[in-house]
Each structure stands twice: as structure tokens, then as C-alpha cells.
Amino acid sequence: MSPILVLSILLQIACCVHVVRSGRPLYWMLFLMMFSYLAVLVYVVAAVIPDLRAGPSGQRAMRKVRNQLDPGRGARAASRQLQVADTPENRRRLAEESLRTGDFASAEVAYRGALKGLYADDPDLMLGLAQAQHGLGQPADALQTLQSMWSANPNYRSHEADLLHARVLADTGALEEALQRFDSVARGYPGEEARVRYGQLLRQGGHNTQAAEQFRESLQRSQTAPGYYKREQKTWLDIAKRELAAIGG
Known part of the structure; x- marks a missing residue:
């Protein structure tokens, strides 16, 4: 059987399955079986793509693509909305978008603008401000x-806040305190960043044996992790491999 014919049949079957699962009229199946590649193309444009765009996973994928093609798009939209309505929520959105794109100066201004009135002690906003300050090279x-933030919100819990705390302690020269903080954070952090950064700080302090243990643990954990976790953590796993190789492990 011709490979072209086999591919046509597989595509037609896949589209027919989508017809049934999405609850579309069954005449689509007749159309698909009659007109092969043309029908598949029409159905994908008319039904599959709109479904992907409407679903949560499809929306996330579309946002990711848009952000890669135009990183500043969200910040510009948030800025326009803030000009139309100067609300705490619009300031928050502008601050978050600026932080995401690495525009730390704009993020700091926006976060300070949002930390007023009822939101003066908002822990998420204060964490965002601290992240912007750290990005600007202001660890103190x-x-x-x-x-x-913790004084005003003693029950607030955030893995990102804990990791940032360890990093700014290191950047302000409190290395021993930072190592203790990293040791605590790495145990419960949902990812490999904290563990890898902990290993890097250990290596910086000359503790190569302990550093190698952290890098090895990250790599060993990834061996039994699902594929999506390996993809999400690839940057930090690659760093762990390089650091371990540099140590000679």
C-alpha cells in the first residue's frame, strides 16, 4: 500500500475520532472519508485549531508562542490598560509582565505603585518587588x-520567596547563613533550581564534595522523573552535568 494512502487513512481516522469526541455532527465523518487530504485540511482549520485555541492547554501553548515571538507584547498591553484605568489589578499585571520580560526597573516602579492602600502589605506584590530589586543588583x-513581607504576613509560604531569600543572603555576603537556608529550601523546592544553586554556592566556598552530592542527586532524581519534568528542568540539569564534570565527578 502506498505510504501516501496510508498517511491519508491515518489522518482521516484521527479526524473522525475527533468528530466523535468533540460531539460534532456525524456528516463530518462522511466528508472526511470522501475527500481525503482536502477534507482533513478543511476539518483541521474549521474544527481542530479552534478547539486547541479554546482549550486551557491550547491557550497556554498559544501564549508561549506569542511570548517567544514578541516578549514585550504582554507588558505593552498591560501598560495600555493601566493608562485607561489606574487600578491595583492593572498595576499588578504591568509589574508581573515587566518582571517576566526582565525589565526590572519598570517592574520595581509598578510594584511600588501597586503596594498602596489595601494592598500595602500584599505578600505577592512584596515578593515581586523583592525579585525586581534582586534583578537590579540590589540584594540588600x-x-x-x-x-x-514576612513581618507583615507571618503565615505566608512561598517556595520562590524561600529561594530568593537564600540567594540574597549569598549576594549580601552572609554565606554561612545562605548555605543553611539553601539546605532547607532544596529539600522541598519543586524543581532542581534550588538544589543546583545550592551546589554552586557550596563549590564557590570550596566544599566540592558536598557540591558534587547535590549535583548528583539532581541528576539521579531526573532519571526516574517523567518526561515533562525532564523537559521543564533541562536548563538546571544541564548546569548540574557541567558543574559535576568541572569538579571531576
């Missing part, structure tokens, strides 16, 4: 913001 300011 970031540390002060984090301390104020």
Missing part, C-alpha cells in the same frame, strides 16, 4: 523587602 534592598 531585596532582603529588607522580604523581611518586611
